Amino acid sequence: MSNSIKLAILGLGTVGTGVINLINDNLDELKRRSGRDIIITEVGTRRQRDDIDATIIQNSDLMATAASDNVDIVIEVIGGTTLAKDVIMHAIKHGKHVVTANKALLAEHGNEIFAFAEAHNVHVAYEAAVAGGIPIIKVMREALAANKIDWLAGIINGTGNFIMTEMRDKGRPFADVLQEAQELGYAEADPTFDVEGIDAAHKLALLASIAFGIPLQFDKVYCEGITGITLQDVNYAEELGYRIKHLGFAVRRDGQGNADAAGIELRVHPTLIPQEALLANVNGVKNAVLVNSHPLGQTLYCGDGAGAGATASAVMADVMDLVRVLGSKDRDDQNNTGHHVPHLAFIPEQLSDTPILRAEQMTTGYYLRVHAYDSPGVLADITRILSDAGINIDAILQKPAHKVGQVPVIILTLPVVESQMNLAIEKIEKLDTITDKVVRIRLDELE
Numbered sequence: 001m002s003n004s005i006k007l008a009i010l011g012l013g014t015v016g017t018g019v020i021n022l023i024n025d026n027l028d029e030l031k032r033r034s035g036r037d038i039i040i041t042e043v044g045t046r047r048q049r050d051d052i053d054a055t056i057i058q059n060s061d062l063m064a065t066a067a068s069d070n071v072d073i074v075i076e077v078i079g080g081t082t083l084a085k086d087v088i089m090h091a092i093k094h095g096k097h098v099v100t101a102n103k104a105l106l107a108e109h110g111n112e113i114f115a116f117a118e119a120h121n122v123h124v125a126y127e128a129a130v131a132g133g134i135p136i137i138k139v140m141r142e143a144l145a146a147n148k149i150d151w152l153a154g155i156i157n158g159t160g161n162f163i164m165t166e167m168r169d170k171g172r173p174f175a176d177v178l179q180e181a182q183e184l185g186y187a188e189a190d191p192t193f194d195v196e197g198i199d200a201a202h203k204l205a206l207l208a209s210i211a212f213g214i215p216l217q218f219d220k221v222y223c224e225g226i227t228g229i230t231l232q233d234v235n236y237a238e239e240l241g242y243r244i245k246h247l248g249f250a251v252r253r254d255g256q257g258n259a260d261a262a263g264i265e266l267r268v269h270p271t272l273i274p275q276e277a278l279l280a281n282v283n284g285v286k287n288a289v290l291v292n293s294h295p296l297g298q299t300l301y302c303g304d305g306a307g308a309g310a311t312a313s314a315v316m317a318d319v320m321d322l323v324r325v326l327g328s329k330d331r332d333d334q335n336n337t338g339h340h341v342p343h344l345a346f347i348p349e350q351l352s353d354t355p356i357l358r359a360e361q362m363t364t365g366y367y368l369r370v371h372a373y374d375s376p377g378v379l380a381d382i383t384r385i386l387s388d389a390g391i392n393i394d395a396i397l398q399k400p401a402h403k404v405g406q407v408p409v410i411i412l413t414l415p416v417v418e419s420q421m422n423l424a425i426e427k428i429e430k431l432d433t434i435t436d437k438v439v440r441i442r443l444d445e446l447e
Ligand code: HSE
Pocket: 129, 131, 132, 156, 157, 158, 159, 160, 186, 187, 188, 194, 199, 305, 306, 307
C-alpha cells in the first residue's frame, strides 16, 4: 500500500477511545477505501494509558503533538473551548488538517478558526460536531448544494431525547435516566449543556450557518431546555394528538412585506409536534434533522446522535475525506488542498448579514395550560383575550377540577408572533379567576 497517513488523537475520553477502537476494527475497510495505510502515530493525553498499542507515542505535551512532523491529520476530541482552541490553532499554523467533534468551540469561535484555516490552506472538518453519526454536514454542504433551504428542525441532543423517551415510555425519574446517559457516554462533561439546551444551541448555530450562509452566531440562539417539562404536559399533549420533543429550529422568514420582521429564527425549545410526524417517533439516543429545501422538499436524516461508536464514525468519515484530499495533493500541485467545499458551505466573502430575529419577533403555535377557578365565564374571558390579540385557537381541552374548585384548561393556538402572545398571557394572568402562572410550550405542525 502507498505511503501512510499519520494521525494524532488529542484526548482519550469516550470519543478518542472510540476512534482507536474503530480503526482497530475496520482498518482493512479504511485501507481499501483510501488506498493508504492509516496509522495512529501519537496520542495527546495527560494521563499515560497502558492499554494503548506500544507503537503509539503517548505525549502529555498536546501542543507538541499538534505540531509534530510525525503527524498529517490532528483529531481534536478534548472538548472545551480553551486548550482545544489553542491546540487547533497551533495545528493549523503548522499546516495540519484538523478533525474535531467540538461543537462548543466551533459555535463560539468557528468564524475565527475557519478563517485561520483558510489562510493556512488547511481544512477543519467537523462532521462529528453535529448529530453524532448522522452525516448531516456532508449532506447539507454537498448533497443539498443546489437547493435553497427554507427551514430545518432537528432533534440534535441524544441525551435529552433519551431522557424524554424514557420518562414518557417508562415513567422513569429524570435524574435516573440522566445518570444512565452519562454512564453510556452520551452526556457532555457538564450535563447541564444537554438538559438546558446549550449543546443543541451549539449544533443549531452550525447547521444554520451551513443552511443560510450566515456567520456563526451562537450568542443569538434562543434556548430553552427540558428541565421544565412535566409528565402532566406530556400526557395532555398526547391526549390532543401531539408529542413533546426537544427541537432546534432554524427558519428563514421573509417578513411578509414587513422588512422589520424579515430575518432568521434560531431557537431551541421543547415543542409539541403531531404524533404522526416522523420526528415525533425518533426515540432514545437517536437524532434526526428534517430539512425543507427548494426544489427538493422535505428530507429527513436520522441515526444515533451520541456515543462512542456514532461519534467515531463521523470523525473517521472526515479523516477519510482528508486522506483523499492529501492523495489529490500528492497528485496535483503543492498549493491544491483538493478540498473545495467551504467550511460553512458558502464562499466566505459571500456570507450574508441577514439579521437573526429576537425572541419576541419569532412566530410559533402554542400550547397553553391555564389554571382557573371553576366558575362561569372563565373560559369566555380567556378566549376573549386571545381573540382580541388576534390569536386563533385551534383546540381547547378542559379537564375536570383536579383540586377543589380548580380546572386546568389546555389551549392550542395557531402560529402567532411571540410579542402578541406575551401580551395576551400577561392579561390572562391578571384575571381574578386565574390561580397560577400560565404554562406555555411552543407548537409546530412541521409543514
Ligand atoms: N452530549 C451530546 C448529546 C453528545 O447527547 O447529543 C453528542 O454531541
